[in-house]
Amino acid sequence: MNDQLKGWYKSGRLPHFDGGEVAQFLTFRLEDSLPAEVLDNLRSHLDFLPEDKRAACLRRNCERVLDKGLGACWLNRRDIAKVVQDCITFGHRKSYVLHSWAIMPNHVHLLLTPMKTHSLPVIVKSIKSYSGKMCNRILDVNGAFWQENYFDRFARNARHYEAIKSYIEWNPVAAKLCGQPADWKMGSIGSGWLE
Numbered sequence: 001m002n003d004q005l006k007g008w009y010k011s012g013r014l015p016h017f018d019g020g021e022v023a024q025f026l027t028f029r030l031e032d033s034l035p036a037e038v039l040d041n042l043r044s045h046l047d048f049l050p051e052d053k054r055a056a057c058l059r060r061n062c063e064r065v066l067d068k069g070l071g072a073c074w075l076n077r078r079d080i081a082k083v084v085q086d087c088i089t090f091g092h093r094k095s096y097v098l099h100s101w102a103i104m105p106n107h108v109h110l111l112l113t114p115m116k117t118h119s120l121p122v123i124v125k126s127i128k129s130y131s132g133k134m135c136n137r138i139l140d141v142n143g144a145f146w147q148e149n150y151f152d153r154f155a156r157n158a159r160h161y162e163a164i165k166s167y168i169e170w171n172p173v174a175a176k177l178c179g180q181p182a183d184w185k186m187g188s189i190g191s192g193w194l195e
Helices: 036-044 051-066 078-090 120-139 158-174
Strands: 007-011 014-018 024-029 096-103 107-114 151-154
Touching: 024 051, 024 120, 024 158, 036 051, 051 151, 078 096, 078 107, 078 120, 096 158, 107 120, 107 158
Parallel strands: none
Antiparallel strands: 007 014, 024 107, 024 151, 096 107
């Protein structure tokens, strides 16, 4: 199965890298987790930066805002988070190798490596499409569950890979949702999930 690997490309305002068997850090979020006016405000404060620095700074600022728990935070519900967890772990060793993950109240972090010939956009679309439909069914609502786009960043080297993994595992602690990574049951450590 060849999902047409793309290399560098742009989707909406975000650059993406679809590079085959390269470890990728992904963040996708619920539709209502970052209101347009908040996002526009974050972008407006980046005008002083060179264009090549804006995306990374925007990503960091978005992460801080997401950790405040804006929106309905449907992923706080155990039944909803379980659907997302099952979708994430289902693709492990089928279309990607899943290294680490955390389901936060309004967003999801993944560290995965696509398997040969599986493209990152197809992987993300599969996870979001199926989980969104199932979660909407549970909630008895219609419309977008996930925000259309997602952030991705490839691991540049082993040190960067470990930093990403640590960030994902410690994000629930940093967001003051628990005391230790093992306490967060909707993550690769606290759930007992093993690679």
